[in-house]
Amino acid sequence: MTRGYGRDPVGSPACDNVARAPHAFQLVVPSPRVPAVLTMPPSLEARQLTRRFGTFTALDHLTLKVEGTKCVGFLGPNGAGKTTTLKMFTDLIFPTEGEAFVNGISVQQDRRRALSSCGALIETPEIYGSLTPREALQLVGAVRGMSAADVRERTDRVLEQVKMTEWANQKVGRFSKGMKQRINIASTLLSDPDVVLLDEPSTGLDPRGVAEVRSIIRGLKGEGRLIFFSSHILSEVIDVCDEVILINRGKLLFYDTLANVNARLGSGATSVDAEFLRPIADADVARSIASLAGVTAWSRLDERRVTLTIQGGPEKRAEILQGVAGLGLGLVGFHESRSALEDVYLQEITTGES
Amino acid sequence: MSASSGGLADEPHVALGTMPGPVEQAFLMSRYQFRDYLRAQRFILMLAIVGAILAILLALVGHYPPPALIANGNAFFGSLWVGGSEILIIFAGIIFGGDSIAGEFQNKTGYFLMGLPIKRWSVYAGKYLAAYAASLVTILVYFVVLVGAGLYFVGSGAITTGLLGSVGLAALYLAALLGTTFLFSSMFKQSLYGVIIVAVMFLFGFAIVVDLIEGLVGITPWFIITWANVVIAYPLTGVPAGAGELIRNVALLPTLAQGIAVMFGYFLFTTLGGLALFGREEFT
Ligand SMILES: Nc1ncnc2c1ncn2[C@@H]1O[C@H](COP(=O)(O)OP(=O)(O)O)[C@@H](O)[C@H]1O
Ligand SMILES: [Mg+2]
Numbered sequence: 101m102t103r104g105y106g107r108d109p110v111g112s113p114a115c116d117n118v119a120r121a122p123h124a125f126q127l128v129v130p131s132p133r134v135p136a137v138l139t140m141p142p143s144l145e146a147r148q149l150t151r152r153f154g155t156f157t158a159l160d161h162l163t164l165k166v167e168g169t170k171c172v173g174f175l176g177p178n179g180a181g182k183t184t185t186l187k188m189f190t191d192l193i194f195p196t197e198g199e200a201f202v203n204g205i206s207v208q209q210d211r212r213r214a215l216s217s218c219g220a221l222i223e224t225p226e227i228y229g230s231l232t233p234r235e236a237l238q239l240v241g242a243v244r245g246m247s248a249a250d251v252r253e254r255t256d257r258v259l260e261q262v263k264m265t266e267w268a269n270q271k272v273g274r275f276s277k278g279m280k281q282r283i284n285i286a287s288t289l290l291s292d293p294d295v296v297l298l299d300e301p302s303t304g305l306d307p308r309g310v311a312e313v314r315s316i317i318r319g320l321k322g323e324g325r326l327i328f329f330s331s332h333i334l335s336e337v338i339d340v341c342d343e344v345i346l347i348n349r350g351k352l353l354f355y356d357t358l359a360n361v362n363a364r365l366g367s368g369a370t371s372v373d374a375e376f377l378r379p380i381a382d383a384d385v386a387r388s389i390a391s392l393a394g395v396t397a398w399s400r401l402d403e404r405r406v407t408l409t410i411q412g413g414p415e416k417r418a419e420i421l422q423g424v425a426g427l428g429l430g431l432v433g434f435h436e437s438r439s440a441l442e443d444v445y446l447q448e449i450t451t452g453e454s
Numbered sequence: 455m456s457a458s459s460g461g462l463a464d465e466p467h468v469a470l471g472t473m474p475g476p477v478e479q480a481f482l483m484s485r486y487q488f489r490d491y492l493r494a495q496r497f498i499l500m501l502a503i504v505g506a507i508l509a510i511l512l513a514l515v516g517h518y519p520p521p522a523l524i525a526n527g528n529a530f531f532g533s534l535w536v537g538g539s540e541i542l543i544i545f546a547g548i549i550f551g552g553d554s555i556a557g558e559f560q561n562k563t564g565y566f567l568m569g570l571p572i573k574r575w576s577v578y579a580g581k582y583l584a585a586y587a588a589s590l591v592t593i594l595v596y597f598v599v600l601v602g603a604g605l606y607f608v609g610s611g612a613i614t615t616g617l618l619g620s621v622g623l624a625a626l627y628l629a630a631l632l633g634t635t636f637l638f639s640s641m642f643k644q645s646l647y648g649v650i651i652v653a654v655m656f657l658f659g660f661a662i663v664v665d666l667i668e669g670l671v672g673i674t675p676w677f678i679i680t681w682a683n684v685v686i687a688y689p690l691t692g693v694p695a696g697a698g699e700l701i702r703n704v705a706l707l708p709t710l711a712q713g714i715a716v717m718f719g720y721f722l723f724t725t726l727g728g729l730a731l732f733g734r735e736e737f738t
Contacts, residue, residue, distance in 0.1 A: 190569055192737035215571035216473055225565030230493035231486065236566075239486040243570050245473035284566070 140204060142217070142294040142326040143167040144189065148198035151184050151350075158184040160350040161198065166328060166343075169294075171321045173337030174330040176347040177449060182330040183223065185347075186299045190220045202295055216244070219288035220297040224281055224304055229273025233264060233283045236272060237290050244291045251290070258286040261316055277304040285316065294325045300332070314340055334445050346448060353448045372408050372417065373437040377430030379403040384429065392423040407437050476573045483572070483580025484587070491588040496549050500592045503545050507538050508599050515607060527612030530604050531620065532690035535597070539624045540686065542596055543631055544656045546589035551635030552652060553645030554581050555732060560645050564737055578636070578732045582725070585632055593628070597621065619689030623714070627683050630717045631656065633724035634679070640731040656680070674705045676712065679720050685713025 149162040159181040166172050176182050187193040189200045191211040200207045205214040227236045234255055241251035259265045262282040267275070272283060281304050288296060298317070302310040317340045320327055331337050337344055344361055346353040354361075374389070385406055390398050394416045397409040410417055425431045474482065491497055511534055515523065523529055555578070558564030567577055604612035634655075638648035660680040667675040675681045688694075688710050698709035708716065 187737065192565065192568055194734075194736060212473075212476065212571045212573050215569070218571075220569040222569060223565060224562070225569065226562040227566050228486070228490040228563055230490045235486065235489070239482065240570060242482045243474070243479050243572055287566070288569075 141168045143201070143203055144295060144297075144326065144328055145201040145204070146185070146189075146198065147201070149185065149188060149195055149200055150197035151181075151188060151193065152196045157350050159188075162347070162350075162352055163198075164345065164352060164355060166326065166345075166355075169324045169326055170342040171317065171327040171329060171340055172343045172345060173341035174328060174345050174347070175332070175334065175337045175445070176330075177332050179349075180332070180347045181350040182332075182347065183299055184350075186220070186222050186297055186328075186330060189297060190215065190218075190222055192222060217293050218295040218297060219291060219293035220299075221284050221288045221301055222297070222299045224277065225284055227272045227280065227283060227287075229271060231272055232269045233259060233272060233286065234268045236283065237287055240287045240290050246291060254290050254292065255286075258289045261289065261319070262286045263312065278306055278309045281305055282309070285313065289320070296320065296325060296327045296329075298327070298329045300330055302336075334442050346445065348449050370410050370417070371437040372410055372420075373401060373405055373433070373435055374408060374424055374431060375405045375433035377404075377432050380406065380429060388427045388429070389424055392420055394420050405433075473571065476576045479572045480576040480579040480583065483567070483577055484583035487581055487584030488587050491550060491584055492591075497588065497592070500546060500549050500588075501595065504542060504592055504596045507542065508596060511538060512599075512603055515603070519607065524607045527604055527608050527614050528616055528690045530608050530612060531600070531614075531617050532687055534603075535600055535617065535620060536687040536690065538596060538600070539593060540627070540683065542593050543589070543624060543628045544653075546592055546628065547631040547635045547656070548649055548653050550585040550588045551582075551632045552639060552649035554585055554636055555639040555728070555735075556642050556645040556648055557639075559643040559735075559737065568737055574733050575729050578640075578729055582632060582636055585636075586629065589628055589632065590625070593624070614690075616689040620686055623686040623689070623717075626714065626717045626721070627679075627686060630679055630720035630724070633721045633728065637724040637728040637731070640728045640735065668704050668706065672703050674700070674703070676705075676708070676716055679716060682708050682713040682716035682720075684708065685710050685717075688713070 143166060145165040145167075146162045149159060149164075150157070151159040162181075162185060174182055174185070184193070188195050189202065189207060191207050191214075195208065199209075202214040202218045207214040227233075231239070237255045237258070238251055241248075241254070246254070255268070256265070259268055262285050264279065264282050264286065267279065272280060275283070281301070285298075285301060288298070301317070302313040305313060314336065317327060317329060321340070321342075329337075329341065338358065341358060343355070343357050345355045380403070382400070385398055385400075389395060389406070389408065394410055394412050395408050396411045399407050401407055408420070410420060421434050424434065515534070523533055553560070558567070558577075558581075564577075568574075601613065635648065635652045638651050639645070640648075642648050660678050664675045664678050664681050667673060667678070685708055688697075693710060694707055697707040698705055698712060705712075
């Protein structure tokens with residue numbers, strides 16, 4: 101299975117591992133058309149990447165390498181420097197210091213080559229209003245060196261992915277903001293790039309659109325590429341990403357896997373909100389719920405809801421759910437309230453600010 | 455992942471090497487930009503201006519045919535083609551070139567294009583070529599109608615090689631004027647500023663400056679394009695006596711070579727300047 105225009109003609113979803121195996125490397129090298137760099141897994145790298153606006157430092161010596169086929173969340177509150185970073189990765193703005201690399205190619209030195217295997221959606225670009233989505237995607241495909249037949253096939257596919265098939269031949273100028281953003285997402289995916297940069301892609305979409313974009317990104321994950329996705333919404337990152345980079349005030353706070361971040365709290369504790377049909381007395385909670393194995397603490401949200409701190413993994417949680425349900429207190433809801441990551445997020449951001 | 459990519463697995467289909475070169479990418483850009491121009495209201499506006507100028511001029515000629523004007527083709531075109539095309543070129547430059555670069559920022563269309571693997575100069579060149587082509591199309595409409603009128607009023611001898619020479623010089627003037635509008639469009643992120651500056655300069659600003667420099671400073675204003683563009687008429691009217699000659703240090707009229715050199719210089723330096731500016735421009 102070949103994917104990606106402009107790069108890695110022998111790639112596969114497993115190219116991350118394959119490229120490292122000596123025998124696979126042998127398979128790749130004999131083709132003189134494929135420079136060695138193309139056999140590497142997709143990567144993004146920032147070296148001392150810094151951007152100042154006047155005296156204000158929007159990004160402060162970011163050094164970071166993201167490599168492999170996975171989904172990485174670039175998380176930070178508004179103004180953290182996410183867009184600034186992504187714009188330097190796509191040569192929309194220039195670093196004050198440092199350099200950005202896509203697949204090992206410096207964006208600052210050769211934007212054309214660096215972006216050849218990278219699809220990027222930064223902020224909300226506009227397409228020439230008189231063009232139709234199909235025409236706009238033709239332009240993208242032609243510039244990227246796709247054949248007309250490939251462009252047609254991929255256009256049908258990506259328009260379907262963003263649910264814009266029926267608008268394929270209407271003028272973009274008349275589209276709503278959300279519809280335009282869907283076309284932007286389609287154009288980012290058209291060439292099947294192995295690095296995808298998305299800067300808060302659900303901006304401007306209605307709630308249904310937001311959910312759809314998330315499911316598109318989740319769908320992309322299975323396709324063996326590096327997705328780098330910025331967001332200020334923690335739940336979105338938890339929902340779709342394998343790894344998390346947290347930045348605030350232009351500074352890298354941490355880069356880790358979602359699992360490790362959860363483990364960082366050490367205890368592996370999670371919090372669960374339990375909701376009941378009727379008001380529930382403190383005494384009942386203390387006597388019955390809090391005494392279940394694995395429940396380490398509890399607090400009250402309101403008269404019908406309590407938050408339980410739970411020690412242990414999903415199995416423990418299932419056990420506790422069963423236990424609470426079995427108490428006959430009229431349990432109507434049981435869901436995670438704040439994950440470890442959210443605690444870290446809030447904690448890191450507040451310490452950073454003080 | 456999709457059937458499309460799966461089916462192509464056997465042959466490594468698109469590798470880095472097959473991405474079009476920067477020149478080809480510039481032409482690809484220009485094709486889509488040109489299509490956008492043709493569909494935009496501004497194209498209709500430009501055609502309306504062409505139509506209005508043609509209607510006025512041809513109504514006058516038809517109603518009171520001035521004997522000197524319709525005496526021969528060179529006189530006819532020396533007046534109607536030269537005068538009309540000069541003003542149309544200015545309009546075309548403003549309408550198609552005025553917001554060319556600034557508009558990419560203002561309308562955020564630049565964010566779409568600049569995310570693509572394309573050199574910045576390819577984007578600039580593509581836009582320039584498209585604006586040139588769109589301008590040329592509208593001016594050719596003027597030309598074709600005028601040729602028809604020339605054949606009608608003057609007769610079959612109306613079309614001379616001089617006319618072709620003049621058209622060539624007008625094409626060079628268009629290149630220079632668009633270069634200038636692109637340069638000013640690259641200077642500002644608001645379209646309107648570049649449009650106003652170019653309109654003021656070409657419609658009357660330069661003419662005033664030429665007079666001032668000749669009259670008060672007493673040197674030849676060779677660096678002002680409206681001093682040079684009068685050569686567009688030369689192939690039709692002949693080079694006027696005194697062209698290139700200094701009268702009290704001032705050459706009031708350029709020689710043909712001087713005119714060509716100045717217009718070409720405008721094209722070259724404004725384009726280099728615009729490219730340099732656009733290369734440093736940030737999409738913040
Ligand atoms: N062109 C600019 N001029 C001045 N300040 C800017 C500019 N662009 C961004 N900033 C500042 O840099 C900081 C980071 O911005 P940004 O990268 O857009 O944040 P995020 O995308 O994480 O919300 C913000 O404080 C913002 O005000
Ligand atoms: Mg942002």
